[in-house]
Amino acid sequence: MNTRTLGFIFAALLIALQGGPAMAEQAASNIEGLMVVQVIGEVKAVDPSAHRVTVVNAQGVATQVNVSPDMQDLDKLPLGTRIKSSVLQPVTLTPIGHAKLQQAVPGDKRFVAQVASVDTATGVVMLKDADSLPIEVRARDARQAGTLASGATVRVDVVNNRAKPAQKK
Numbered sequence: 001m002n003t004r005t006l007g008f009i010f011a012a013l014l015i016a017l018q019g020g021p022a023m024a025e026q027a028a029s030n031i032e033g034l035m036v037v038q039v040i041g042e043v044k045a046v047d048p049s050a051h052r053v054t055v056v057n058a059q060g061v062a063t064q065v066n067v068s069p070d071m072q073d074l075d076k077l078p079l080g081t082r083i084k085s086s087v088l089q090p091v092t093l094t095p096i097g098h099a100k101l102q103q104a105v106p107g108d109k110r111f112v113a114q115v116a117s118v119d120t121a122t123g124v125v126m127l128k129d130a131d132s133l134p135i136e137v138r139a140r141d142a143r144q145a146g147t148l149a150s151g152a153t154v155r156v157d158v159v160n161n162r163a164k165p166a167q168k169k
Contacts, residue, residue, distance in 0.1 A: 029095055030092050031092065031094075031140075031141070031144045031145060031147075031148070032090070032091075032093075032139070032140045032159075033092075033123070033125070033138050033139040033140055033145070034088035034089065034090055034091070034137065034138045034140075035089045035091045035136065035138075035156070035158075036088060036089075036135075036136040036138070037063075037086070037089045037106075039055050039057070039065055039083070039084070039085045039086070040055075040057060040058075040082075040084045040085075041055040041063075041082070042055065042079075042083075043077060043078070043079055043080060043081045043083060044056045044062065046074060046077050048074045051067045051069050051074065052064050052066055052067065053074070053077065053083075055085075057106055059107070061106045063106070063107075065087055066087075088138070089158060090158070090159035090160060091137060091156050091158055091159060092159060093125065093137060093154045093155070093156055094154060094155045094157065095147075095148065095153070096153055096154065096155050097153070098153060099112050101114055101128075101153070102130050103133075104129040108158070109157065109158045110155060110156065110157050111156050112153060112154070112155055112156070113127040113128060113135060113153070113154055113156055114127065114151065114153055114154075115127060115148045115151060115152045115153075115154060116128045116134070116150065117150055118145055118146060118148050118149075118150065119142075120142060120145065122138075122142060123138060123141065123142030123145040123146075124136060124137070124138055124139070124145070125137045125138075125139055127154065137156075
């Protein structure tokens with residue numbers, strides 16, 4: 001091999017080695033978690049076998065709420081009953097550059113919020129939307145949550161429409 005060929009191989013290795021951590025860092029920038037969501041509305045459907053209740057809010061947005069299997073007599077819950085509940089909605093937080101904050105509207109799949117605070121011990125990230133409403137996200141990995149700084153802008157992507165019942169602290 002001549003020195004020119006070795007030089008190309010060496011350069012390719014350097015690029016590959018420097019690109020690897022950047023790709024890993026980029027993959028680690030998404031933070032998975034559970035967003036605490038208040039569900040207020042009327043019961044429109046009950047599925048006792050699946051332990052699921054469909055609640056429709058004042059804007060007409062339907063949310064399926066998984067109910068604890070310990071709840072007895074779910075089949076006796078009358079349609080039209082007004083309920084208020086907290087559920088955990090799977091989300092992904094992605095740090096982004098400066099962007100205009102958006103309202104967190106029930107039923108939306110994506111919005112932009114600002115990090116208000118981060119509890120690195122528990123992984124709880126407090127966000128605020130364009131209306132300065134507080135939004136709690138419980139990160140699956142507290143170390144990843146610790147990479148967010150107060151004032152940072154994040155894109156919040158709702159992973160799916162199935163919400164889980166909130167666990168009491």
